[in-house]
Amino acid sequence: xxxxxxxxxxxxxxxxxxxxxxxxxxxxxxxxxxxxxxxxxxxxxxxxxxxxxxxxxxxxxxxxxxxxxxxxxxxxxxxxxxxxxxxxxxxxxxxxxxxxxxxxxxxxxxxxxxxxxxxxxxxxxxxxxxxxxxxxxxxxxxxxxxxxxxxxxxxxxxxxxxxxxxxxxxxxxxxxxxxxxxxxxxxxxxxxxxxxxxxxxxxxxxxxxxxxxxxxxxxxxxxxxxxxxxxxxxxxxxxxxxxxxxxxxxxxxxxxxxxxxxxxxxxxxxxxxxxxxxxxxxxxxxxxxxxxxxxxxxxxxxxxxxxxxxxxxxxxxxxxxxxxxxxxxxxxxxxxxxxxxxxxxxxxxxxxxxxxxxxxxxxxxxxxxxxxxxxxxxxxxxxxxxxxxxxxxxxxxxxxxxxxxxxxxxxxxxxxxxxxxxxxxxxxx
Numbered sequence: 001x002x003x004x005x006x007x008x009x010x011x012x013x014x015x016x017x018x019x020x021x022x023x024x025x026x027x028x029x030x031x032x033x034x035x036x037x038x039x040x041x042x043x044x045x046x047x048x049x050x051x052x053x054x055x056x057x058x059x060x061x062x063x064x065x066x067x068x069x070x071x072x073x074x075x076x077x078x079x080x081x082x083x084x085x086x087x088x089x090x091x092x093x094x095x096x097x098x099x100x101x102x103x104x105x106x107x108x109x110x111x112x113x114x115x116x117x118x119x120x121x122x123x124x125x126x127x128x129x130x131x132x133x134x135x136x137x138x139x140x141x142x143x144x145x146x147x148x149x150x151x152x153x154x155x156x157x158x159x160x161x162x163x164x165x166x167x168x169x170x171x172x173x174x175x176x177x178x179x180x181x182x183x184x185x186x187x188x189x190x191x192x193x194x195x196x197x198x199x200x201x202x203x204x205x206x207x208x209x210x211x212x213x214x215x216x217x218x219x220x221x222x223x224x225x226x227x228x229x230x231x232x233x234x235x236x237x238x239x240x241x242x243x244x245x246x247x248x249x250x251x252x253x254x255x256x257x258x259x260x261x262x263x264x265x266x267x268x269x270x271x272x273x274x275x276x277x278x279x280x281x282x283x284x285x286x287x288x289x290x291x292x293x294x295x296x297x298x299x300x301x302x303x304x305x306x307x308x309x310x311x312x313x314x315x316x317x318x319x320x321x322x323x324x325x326x327x328x329x330x331x332x333x334x335x336x337x338x339x340x341x342x343x344x345x346x347x348x349x350x351x352x353x354x355x356x357x358x359x360x361x362x363x364x365x366x367x368x369x370x371x372x373x374x375x376x377x378x379x380x381x382x383x384x385x386x387x388x389x390x391x392x393x394x395x396x397x398x399x400x401x402x403x404x405x406x407x408x409x410x411x412x413x414x415x416x417x418x419x420x421x422x423x424x425x426x427x428x429x
Contacts (some may be wrong), residue, residue, distance in 0.1 A: 017231065020083055021090040029091035036087040106276045118198035120151050121188070126165055129193065137179065138198045157183070157198075165194055173201070180205050210407070239267050283408055285328045293321045295329070296355040298338045304312075306341060312350025319357045325364060325429050331405045338398045339368040339425055345391050346372025346423065369424040375417040383415065 118135030140391035164185035279317035351371035
């Protein structure tokens with residue numbers, strides 16, 4: 001083109017510059033310098049060697065007279081520097097742009113992969129365009145782009161996805177193997193496809209259930225306070241009547257037995273009311289750093305004074321002196337004391353009670369282990385229910401209070417037990 005439009009005088013000489021820029025954009029930095037070198041070479045051949053040798057009959061446009069060779073050489077040098085400078089600048093700019101694009105792509109990809117939602121985008125035909133790994137984990141299938149989502153999805157995911165893609169629903173909730181899922185669909189901005197968001201709501205539902213349970217417990221606590229007031233009044237009257245009988249002049253054996261029965265049962269009823277109030281009352285947390293070793297030493301000292309302790313029971317503190325947790329000292333001490341008393345009741349014939357703690361990953365596990373009578377497998381699911389107990393004494397409020405305090409700290413509690421071998425209760429902090 002330069003040959004037939006005037007060589008060095010051709011108006012198309014500047015078109016070398018966008019060629020260099022495009023090579024930097026579509027190829028690599030070094031390629032733009034190679035293209036600029038070829039441009040310099042070709043322009044030099046045409047302008048320096050062919051300018052005065054081109055027949056005027058071959059020139060397609062009207063041009064002025066050819067300039068002297070000195071001017072042609074100057075223009076050649078100027079354009080050569082322009083080509084190299086353009087290659088350098090365009091390579092730098094393209095390199096920076098590519099880094100920014102990669103950073104944005106990586107950032108978005110990391111964000112989408114990190115969230116707990118499964119995300120699937122499909123086109124208007126229902127074919128998969130893109131999905132994250134969480135979606136594949138939820139659906140239990142490989143979501144390859146180009147495949148039809150409804151052909152890959154299996155129940156119970158298939159029907160909700162089908163209803164959402166057909167426009168019948170925007171959001172559906174369903175269960176799958178004891179897990180609760182929600183699928184929400186939204187049209188893409190251009191209307192040519194749908195984005196599906198899959199969320200495992202099991203933990204959210206459990207939190208909602210616990211919140212509802214706490215609300216019920218608050219209501220129950222208010223009722224219990226009124227109930228306790230109403231019960232204590234007649235209990236006091238019954239006890240006062242029993243004391244009057246004891247001062248009566250007629251001290252027959254029958255009166256004595258009645259007096260003892262009334263006083264014993266009134267004490268039992270009073271203990272029931274106190275236990276019920278302890279279970280239903282609200283606790284206020286005062287969190288602070290607690291050294292577990294010293295805390296357990298205090299608990300063991302108190303347990304030695306328990307009426308259930310005997311010389312055949314041995315205590316062991318297996319907690320390292322440097323392990324600590326953050327929580328309410330008095331409430332945690334109450335938890336360990338409750339668990340310790342239960343262990344003593346299970347080892348009336350003797351045994352070993354161990355308090356210990358271990359660290360796993362980012363969690364700490366506090367455990368209480370005994371060698372007592374153990375708990376049957378069918379009873380394990382009931383031990384945290386009020387009024388359930390396999391001991392002769394008590395009303396079964398100890399372990400429910402323990403669980404309530406543990407959950408108040410946002411911790412977990414686990415129980416492992418073998419009949420005639422012992423029980424281990426773990427608190428995961």
